Amino acid sequence: MSKIPVIEMFGPTIQGEGAVIGVKTMFVRTYGCDYHCSWCDSAFTWDGSAKAKVRMMEPAEIMAELLELAGDNFNCVTISGGNPALIGEGMGEFISMLHARGLQAAIETQGSRWQEWFYEVDVLTISPKPPSSGMSTNWEVLDSIMNNLSARNKVTQSLKVVVFDDMDYEYAKSIHRRYPLIPFFLQPGNEDVTEEGDISGRLLERLEWLFNKVIVDKEMNLARVLPQLHALIWHNKRGK
Ligand SMILES: C[S@@+](CC[C@H](N)C(=O)[O-])C[C@H]1O[C@@H](n2cnc3c(N)ncnc32)[C@H](O)[C@@H]1O
Ligand SMILES: Nc1nc2[nH]cc(C(=O)O)c2c(=O)[nH]1
Numbered sequence: 001m002s003k004i005p006v007i008e009m010f011g012p013t014i015q016g017e018g019a020v021i022g023v024k025t026m027f028v029r030t031y032g033c034d035y036h037c038s039w040c041d042s043a044f045t046w047d048g049s050a051k052a053k054v055r056m057m058e059p060a061e062i063m064a065e066l067l068e069l070a071g072d073n074f075n076c077v078t079i080s081g082g083n084p085a086l087i088g089e090g091m092g093e094f095i096s097m098l099h100a101r102g103l104q105a106a107i108e109t110q111g112s113r114w115q116e117w118f119y120e121v122d123v124l125t126i127s128p129k130p131p132s133s134g135m136s137t138n139w140e141v142l143d144s145i146m147n148n149l150s151a152r153n154k155v156t157q158s159l160k161v162v163v164f165d166d167m168d169y170e171y172a173k174s175i176h177r178r179y180p181l182i183p184f185f186l187q188p189g190n191e192d193v194t195e196e197g198d199i200s201g202r203l204l205e206r207l208e209w210l211f212n213k214v215i216v217d218k219e220m221n222l223a224r225v226l227p228q229l230h231a232l233i234w235h236n237k238r239g240k
């Protein structure tokens with residue numbers, strides 16, 4: 001059995017982003033990322049600040065802890081990070097374990113690495129990073145991920161781009177143009193992930209800004225613009 005580096009597990013909560021927004025889900029957050037986005041809202045998964053909290057866990061141990069946390073009060077497990085696509089066969093084993101119990105596996109990843117277990121994922125969210133992140137996209141890798149998934153026609157995949165500014169918006173358009181058949185989501189960026197208290201007003205202003213860009217843009221007729229719903233309700237609180 002191959003172990004998985006887990007930094008936190010929480011839930012049940014409500015999926016706050018993307019294609020399955022609003023669905024009750026547990027979260028498993030893996031440690032480690034091959035990116036270091038300037039505005040990452042989960043930097044503790046890679047910046048070393050929470051390294052002492054990482055547990056190397058067998059898939060069966062993760063399953064047991066989810067059941068301990070929530071009993072049968074969930075049907076979906078979202079695996080995020082960090083980048084869960086850094087993990088090899090252990091993750092494939094964990095996804096099989098979820099399926100054996102009739103549970104769904106949702107994955108959040110940035111599209112920088114391929115894993116064979118992507119084929120088994122029920123809801124796969126690929127979130128390429130725009131210029132404001134400071135990261136650059138490896139188009140060869142992203143193309144091959146999107147090609148592999150399309151060829152199997154089995155996984156429910158979607159693309160989700162976070163937008164902070166006009167340059168990010170142009171990047172988002174280039175993603176949508178490149179993969180026009182893939183469900184496409186836009187999400188405004190949270191510009192201060194450490195602010196305490198109610199940040200909903202600030203987030204809603206950015207949502208309106210993004211709405212207004214999409215409304216006048218005929219290339220975005222099929223895009224869906226969504227907030228980070230959990231951030232509107234629970235703000236920058238961790239484990240929500
Ligand atoms: C923390 S990441 C982890 C999964 C994976 N590394 C990725 O980036 O897709 C989960 C989601 O949060 C988004 N995100 C991270 N920081 C954000 C911020 N400051 N504002 C809005 N979305 C953010 C990412 O773009 C991604 O879609
Ligand atoms: N409620 C809630 N929904 C989410 N969707 C994606 C998240 C993530 O951090 O990957 C996230 C998260 O952290 N919380």
Ligand code: SF4
Nearest residue numbers: 033035036037040082
């Ligand atoms: S890819 Fe995801 S987890 Fe990694 S630094 Fe960027 S937003 Fe954070």
Ligand SMILES: [Mg+2]
Nearest residue numbers: 041042080240
């Ligand atoms: Mg989050």
